[in-house]
Amino acid sequence: MESNIAEPDVVRSGRATEKTRAPMETTSLSNEEKATQDAKLKPEREAKFNDYIVSARVFYLFFVRIFTYARKWDYPLMVMGALAAIGTGVTMPLMNVIFGRLVGSFNSYFTPGAAQPQSEFEKTVNKQALYIFGLFIARWGLHYISKFSVRMIGIRMSAAIRLHYLRCLFGQTIHVLDSMTPGAAAGTITTTANTLQLGISEKLSTFIEFMSTIVASLIVAFITNWAVTLVTASIVLFILLTVSILLPFIIKAQSRQTEAETQSSAIASEAFGSIRMIAACGAETRMAKRFNVWADAAKRHGRRMSPLLAAQFGCVFFGMYAGFAVAFWYGTKSFAEGACATSAIS
DSSP states (O other): OOOOOOOOHHHHHHHHHHHHHHHHHHHHHHHHHHHHHHHTOOOSSOOOGGGGSOOHHHHHHHTGGGGGGOOTTHHHHHHHHHHHHHHHHHHHHHHHHHHHHHHHHHHHHHSTTOOOOHHHHHHHHHHHHHHHHHHHHHHHHHHHHHHHHHHHHHHHHHHHHHHHHHHHHHTSOHHHHHHSOTTHHHHHHHHHHHHHHHIIIIIHHHHHHHHHHHHHHHHHHHHHOHHHHHHHHHHHHHHHHHHHHHHHHHHHHHHHHHHHHHHHHHHHHHHHHTHHHHHHHTOHHHHHHHHHHHHHHHHHHHHHHHHHHHHHHHHHHHHHHHHHHHHHHHHHHHHHTTSSOHHHHO
């Protein structure tokens, strides 16, 4: 027999509670799955090869626009630092030229049957040694001036960029500020400003110095012996090909790792900011899970980037040492055949 007795209200409320509890658990589980999926850092559009080709507009946005934050007294420092860096780079090829002449003087004097008097040999050696000492003093002074100038420019421009970012942030509406995760704005400006300051203070002067060294070395090398220079310059093509292939993948992996670290830092900042509320509600485990999701994502993307960096640096240094070997082999072969003098291959 079927019972027509109505169920008590307590039973009906208990079943209703069980029915409503299941969707809540499903919702919390889906949120964790969503956080895990977000941690994979799959952007809406993957960067293609054409995105890494620097156009005129991209060059202005990423390079020239940075120097618009410079003030009136920063431009003389830029010019002075650039000229000092160029002078620093030119001294190294000149020192190699003088050292080659010094080696040639020793060979010409100690060769059996040489008719060069000792006084003339000592005069030549003292003169070349004095040139080397003068180049050392000039390189030391120019290097100090370039580093001092670019460090001052980096500090002043970094401060100007921070101030501009803060003004633009305060100019946003309330809903934009509320939609940002706690600590995201501070983390973004700190990371960006520190990167720009490091790039201007150290990388910029080093780039100008190395470029001047390369240009001066090529000029000296082609004047001294063009054949050895062409054989050695073939390694540059291998290095450029290696960097152009691996660098886009490294930049993509590094951007994903940086995004994961930013998210984990925002969660940690939010947790420390409301640590009393989290401890009172017993939500330590849930916050730790949220943090671990993004920390594991950063570690995963870092591991994926490590083989690419290892391959890039391995190929680049292999090309450098292979260039030394090829230059030594071809220079020795040319000297044995009488195609060049000792000072030309030194």
